[in-house]
Amino acid sequence: MPYSIGLQSAANAFVSAGFAIQFTVxxxxxxxxxxxxxxxxxxxxxxxxxxxxxxxxxxxxxYQRRFDFLNWGIHATGQSIFQFKLLRNTVMVISxxxxxxxxxxxxxxxxxxxxNILSGAIPSVRGVTTxxxxxRIATIHKRVVAAQREGHxxxxxxxLLEDSRKVMERWGNSGKFDPFEKIYELTFQTTIRSLxxxxxxxxxxxxxxxxxxxxxxxxxxxxxxxxxxxxxxWAMAKKLWSTKEIxxxxxxxxxxxxxxxxxxxxxxRPQDTMQLLLDAGDDRMAVVGFIMGLLIAGARATGTSxxxxxxxxxxxPEWANKARIEVEELVASHTDSRVSGVRLPAAxxxxxxxxxxxxxxxxxxxxxxxxxxxxxxxxxxxxxxLSQKRKRCDSDPGSDLDSNSELRQKEKIDSIGFxxxxxxxxxxxxxxxxxxxxxxxxxxEARKRKDTFVxxxxxxxxxxxxxxxxxxxxxxxxxxxxxxETSSKDERYAHSISQTLKCIPLEVWERSTPxxxxxxxxxxxxxxxHTAMRRNVGPEFYIxxxxxxxxxxxxYPFSDVHLDEDIYEDAWKFDPGRWLNGDETxxxxxxxxxxxxxxxGGGKHMCLGTRLAKVELKxxxxxxxxxxxxxxxxxxxKSKDELPKPNWNDILLCRPPxxxxxxxxxxxxxxxx
Numbered sequence: 001m002p003y004s005i006g007l008q009s010a011a012n013a014f015v016s017a018g019f020a021i022q023f024t025v026x027x028x029x030x031x032x033x034x035x036x037x038x039x040x041x042x043x044x045x046x047x048x049x050x051x052x053x054x055x056x057x058x059x060x061x062x063y064q065r066r067f068d069f070l071n072w073g074i075h076a077t078g079q080s081i082f083q084f085k086l087l088r089n090t091v092m093v094i095s096x097x098x099x100x101x102x103x104x105x106x107x108x109x110x111x112x113x114x115x116n117i118l119s120g121a122i123p124s125v126r127g128v129t130t131x132x133x134x135x136r137i138a139t140i141h142k143r144v145v146a147a148q149r150e151g152h153x154x155x156x157x158x159x160l161l162e163d164s165r166k167v168m169e170r171w172g173n174s175g176k177f178d179p180f181e182k183i184y185e186l187t188f189q190t191t192i193r194s195l196x197x198x199x200x201x202x203x204x205x206x207x208x209x210x211x212x213x214x215x216x217x218x219x220x221x222x223x224x225x226x227x228x229x230x231x232x233x234w235a236m237a238k239k240l241w242s243t244k245e246i247x248x249x250x251x252x253x254x255x256x257x258x259x260x261x262x263x264x265x266x267x268x269r270p271q272d273t274m275q276l277l278l279d280a281g282d283d284r285m286a287v288v289g290f291i292m293g294l295l296i297a298g299a300r301a302t303g304t305s306x307x308x309x310x311x312x313x314x315x316x317p318e319w320a321n322k323a324r325i326e327v328e329e330l331v332a333s334h335t336d337s338r339v340s341g342v343r344l345p346a347a348x349x350x351x352x353x354x355x356x357x358x359x360x361x362x363x364x365x366x367x368x369x370x371x372x373x374x375x376x377x378x379x380x381x382x383x384x385x386l387s388q389k390r391k392r393c394d395s396d397p398g399s400d401l402d403s404n405s406e407l408r409q410k411e412k413i414d415s416i417g418f419x420x421x422x423x424x425x426x427x428x429x430x431x432x433x434x435x436x437x438x439x440x441x442x443x444x445e446a447r448k449r450k451d452t453f454v455x456x457x458x459x460x461x462x463x464x465x466x467x468x469x470x471x472x473x474x475x476x477x478x479x480x481x482x483x484x485e486t487s488s489k490d491e492r493y494a495h496s497i498s499q500t501l502k503c504i505p506l507e508v509w510e511r512s513t514p515x516x517x518x519x520x521x522x523x524x525x526x527x528x529x530h531t532a533m534r535r536n537v538g539p540e541f542y543i544x545x546x547x548x549x550x551x552x553x554x555x556y557p558f559s560d561v562h563l564d565e566d567i568y569e570d571a572w573k574f575d576p577g578r579w580l581n582g583d584e585t586x587x588x589x590x591x592x593x594x595x596x597x598x599x600x601g602g603g604k605h606m607c608l609g610t611r612l613a614k615v616e617l618k619x620x621x622x623x624x625x626x627x628x629x630x631x632x633x634x635x636x637x638k639s640k641d642e643l644p645k646p647n648w649n650d651i652l653l654c655r656p657p658x659x660x661x662x663x664x665x666x667x668x669x670x671x672x673x
Contacts, residue, residue, distance in 0.1 A: 046547045050084060059223050070531070080095045081093065087227050095556070112137060118533040118553055160193060184307055187620065194616065211299075220235045257274055306621075326513060335503045495672075496672035517579070525568070563648075567593050631665075
């Protein structure tokens with residue numbers, strides 16, 4: 001017998017049902033409405049084409065296999081601009097040269113609103129990290145710039161090197177590790193140091209706990225938690241709990257700092273980013289929001305870049321060798337520390353004329369860039385004889401070469417394979433340069449380096465020789481043994497690598513490292529799986545005749561330009577040499593295409609943390625270059641011929657399948673980190 005069920009009966013049945021049934025019916029009804037309304041959408045004549053298929057089936061691929069999904073969309077529509085739906089949100093995908101230029105030049109594209117709905121990975125605390133007023137956002141941008149000023153970065157560099165040393169010491173002398181775990185841990189520590197406070201950065205266990213919480217945020221960020229944050233789920237519960245714990249940790253650190261400031265004088269205040277914010281008058285919630293939001297953004301970007309940069313150095317020994325030479329030249333030019341058992345002649349190490357260097361105005365002979373960090377060293381080593389020698393060197397431009405003939409003769413003997421200074425200068429004029437002394441060879445002489453190589457335009461760019469800061473001038477003790485083996489071990493460094501590198505001024509790291517710059521730039525091109533996300537807050541604008549309405553979300557995948565074979569020859573190949581011609585600007589590609597390189601953003605959307613990130617990466621890889629031998633190995637520690645390839649579908653780390661390769665490492669003999 002048929003039973004007719006009317007709306008009243010259905011409503012009564014729904015009300016009397018349990019919560020689980022009610023919730024399931026509500027979700028099904030919601031998605032049915034979305035599906036039905038999306039099937040009746042009509043395209044305006046100037047609207048971009050929609051992706052084929054049901055919009056619900058586009059959600060998961062966009063979040064989990066974004067690289068493949070966006071490439072499929074471009075081919076499926078045959079258009080450089082297309083759109084699709086994320087539930088009720090319209091997303092416009094931009095590609096091509098004209099679209100790229102319009103994207104990076106548009107004024108109405110808002111980063112904060114775009115990132116919240118399309119990524120959702122920032123810990124969400126309303127009014128602290130999300131739903132911020134424009135004035136608060138502008139203040140955050142100002143603080144980011146202030147945290148990268150020369151004085152702040154100069155004070156920060158020794159701390160970054162010391163943090164790197166502590167983390168690397170825990171690895172032991174040899175072994176293997178997954179770079180996307182160990183290098184990420186290292187860059188997370190340096191990011192904490194750079195963007196928070198000493199109360200957190202000095203506590204390694206607390207740093208590890210914060211990293212775990214941010215990792216839980218990543219795993220808890222799913223399509224449902226982003227698009228349906230009101231939907232109860234285990235992932236959302238983990239995300240909320242992790243956010244609360246991060247919030248509590250940072251609030252507690254701010255409270256401790258504020259209490260400390262009431263008990264110390266102004267001259268005793270800590271010098272870190274939190275103190276910079278407090279001195280600027282920011283309230284507690286502003287400080288908490290700054291740290292919570294920027295920590296995750298900085299750690300992810302620098303972690304990905306650092307992991308791949310070290311991986312590329314391990315898999316491309318020719319570039320690791322060039323980078324090592326460059327760092328050794330910096331050490332020889334700006335410190336008295338011995339590099340790998342050999343010290344350059346004085347004429348090559350120190351500029352004896354205040355005007356002889358193109359950057360001499362940035363580094364006066366009495367530069368105090370490192371003074372604040374080496375007061376203890378100077379007090380312990382100060383003697384009347386040494387003080388008189390330093391005064392003569394500072395006051396007399398020729399004293400460095402003429403005042404002590406015995407020292408000059410010894411340095412000639414120590415020079416890198418040349419009989420005297422004149423021969424060294426002559427050889428440099430002919431374009432020849434030493435590739436490194438024999439003491440850099442691996443133990444057992446398994447892999448010997450050549451004595452010399454002829455450097456072409458791309459192989460070597462001379463490093464400006466600048467006066468060494470007086471406070472970092474050290475005297476290497478003479479060898480205590482006559483044997484060459486003991487000598488090579490004793491004379492490698494007057495101090496540890498971290499102590500030596502901190503004496504190189506900030507300006508030198510920024511202006512005199514073309515090889516390191518090329519390595520970083522190429523790493524970001526090949527292995528930074530970024531998709532720029534914005535929301536058009538108005539007015540509407542057009543790209544290639546297609547209307548981008550107000551309220552629409554707009555995305556631009558960096559793979560569109562960085563992996564374009566028309567812009568980059570053999571685009572998937574890691575080739576830093578393409579950046580050593582000297583003709584490209586920061587945002588032009590290999591062939592001079594406008595916005596052909598957007599590793600640090602472009603136009604009105606440049607990365608505000610570029611300066612800090614570059615310095616951070618250069619310090620870390622210099623520690624690796626001088627302290628370790630690296631190689632690509634398998635899970636058994638055996639050499640692996642197949643080179644790792646970036647996986648652009650991994651939107652966080654560009655990581656290949658887990659366990660597909662490891663980095664084998666061995667500490668260089670006789671080297672102190």
